[in-house]
Amino acid sequence: MEMYPYYSVDSFANGIAFGGHNLTKDGDPRDFFGLHLEGDGRAIKLRNRYLLHKESPLKELELHLRKLSKRGILSHAHIYFGVSTDPFFPFEGKFDASMRFLELFSKYSPGKLTIQTRSPLLVIALPVLKRFGENVQIVYGIESNDEGIIQDLSPGLPRIAERVKAIEAFKRFGIPIGVQVDPLLPYGDINKDAPKFAQLLSDLANQIYVRPLFSEGKNELLMKKLAQRGLFQWIRNESAEPLKNALSVICPEKLTAPTKPKLGPMQLKLFAA
Numbered sequence: 318m319e320m321y322p323y324y325s326v327d328s329f330a331n332g333i334a335f336g337g338h339n340l341t342k343d344g345d346p347r348d349f350f351g352l353h354l355e356g357d358g359r360a361i362k363l364r365n366r367y368l369l370h371k372e373s374p375l376k377e378l379e380l381h382l383r384k385l386s387k388r389g390i391l392s393h394a395h396i397y398f399g400v401s402t403d404p405f406f407p408f409e410g411k412f413d414a415s416m417r418f419l420e421l422f423s424k425y426s427p428g429k430l431t432i433q434t435r436s437p438l439l440v441i442a443l444p445v446l447k448r449f450g451e452n453v454q455i456v457y458g459i460e461s462n463d464e465g466i467i468q469d470l471s472p473g474l475p476r477i478a479e480r481v482k483a484i485e486a487f488k489r490f491g492i493p494i495g496v497q498v499d500p501l502l503p504y505g506d507i508n509k510d511a512p513k514f515a516q517l518l519s520d521l522a523n524q525i526y527v528r529p530l531f532s533e534g535k536n537e538l539l540m541k542k543l544a545q546r547g548l549f550q551w552i553r554n555e556s557a558e559p560l561k562n563a564l565s566v567i568c569p570e571k572l573t574a575p576t577k578p579k580l581g582p583m584q585l586k587l588f589a590a
Contacts, residue, residue: 319341319342320339320340320341320342321339321340321341321342321344321395322337322338322339322390322393322394322395323337323338323339323340323346323349323350323394323395323396323397324336324337324338324385324394324395324396324397324427325338325350325396325397325398325400326378326396326397326398326399326404326418327399327400327401327402327404328374328398328399328402328404328411328414328415328418329402329411330411332372332374333374333377333378333414333418334401335377335378335381345574345575346395346397346574346575347497347499347526347574347575348528350397350400350431350433351400351433351497351499351526351528352399352400352403352433352434352435352456352458352497352499353400353401353402354458354460354471354500354536354539355471355538357500357534357536374414375414375417375418375421378418378421379421379424379425382421382422382425383425385425386425391425391426391427391428392426392427392428393428394427394428394429395427395428395429395430395431395575396422396427396429396430396431397431397433398415398418398419398422398430398431398432398433399432399433399434400433403433403434403435403436404418404432404433404434405434405436405438405439405442406434406435406436407436407438412438416441416442416445419432419442419445419446420445422449423445423448423449426449426452427452428452429452429453429454429575430449430452430453430454431453431454431455431456431495431575432446432453432454432455432456433456433457433458433497434455434456434457434458435457435458435474435475435480436475436483437475437479437480437482437483439455439483440483440486440487443486443487443490446487446492447490447492451493453492453493454492454493454494454495454523454524454575455484455487455492455493455494455495456494456495456496456497456524456526457480457483457484457494457495457496457497457521457522458480458496458497458498458499459477459480459481459496459497459498459518459521460498460499460500460501460502461477461501461502461503461504461514462477462504462513462514462517463502463503463504463505464476464477464478466502466503466504467502469542470502470539470542470543471502471539481517481521484496484521484522485521488521493523493524494521494522494523494524495522495523495524495525495526496518496521496522496524496525496526497526497528498518498525498526498527498528498557498560499526499527499528500528500529500530500532500536500539501527501528501529501530501551501556501557501560502530502539502551503543503548503551504560507550507551507556507559508559511559511560511562511563512563512566512567514560514563515560515563515564515566515567515568516567518564519564519567519568519571522571523571524571524572524573524575525564525568525571525572526572527557527560527561527564527572528557529553529554529555529556529557530543530551530552530556531552531553531554531556532554540552
């Protein structure tokens with residue numbers, strides 16, 4: 318069975334979590350590595366144990382990247398930066414550490430680096446990100462185009478307008494942008510307003526990923542809030558279908574999964590199950 322190398326890096330106030338994962342040829346990494354929201358019950362499906370480095374996270378991360386580089390793995394690996402926690406959220410004491418990690422990634426460049434965030438402050442890293450060229454993608458979480466819903470259900474998150482402004486800044490410099498609608502939150506009338514939201518997403522992103530709130534590892538905190546407000550249709554498993562259908566009409570090519578790295582015979586042997 319063909320396996321492909323993925324790594325996840327999460328930045329915390331007291332260190333980092335670094336994990337290695339092999340996914341099958343048919344697996345969509347976005348099912349595993351979507352940026353979580355508070356209350357999200359999903360657990361990353363690990364192949365290797367998750368390591369938390371507290372004392373010298375920068376040194377430990379560099380050690381791992383150097384080892385992967387020497388083994389010829391790093392240049393074909395896909396790193397997701399920001400899964401369990403937003404690396405550029407400014408109120409958790411980790412923004413500076415995340416900026417240093419980016420500098421390290423530019424020194425030990427993976428085959429692809431995907432940075433996942435909801436923070437408009439990532440634009441500060443633009444000079445560093447331009448060094449990666451086509452090897453970097455930024456994925457912004459945009460769960461709805463309704464500011465009121467976002468602030469009601471997930472207070473403290475950056476406003477959608479601020480995220481859109483940051484995305485437009487990156488696009489001006491030719492940096493590929495993905496959008497993660499995960500979990501999908503109410504955007505108005507679930508059928509009538511789907512094309513409007515879909516058009517916004519299409520205008521912003523090269524790739525779009527939509528995941529309903531009711532899914533594997535469902536976010537029970539958000540489900541409870543929606544139920545309390547009588548918004549039951551957004552809790553159903555099929556709640557994402559109107560938006561997906563609208564996107565399929567407007568930009569079907571943007572719904573495809575990311576391409577897998579091209580591996581030679583020896584590399585395939587390294588990642589064999």
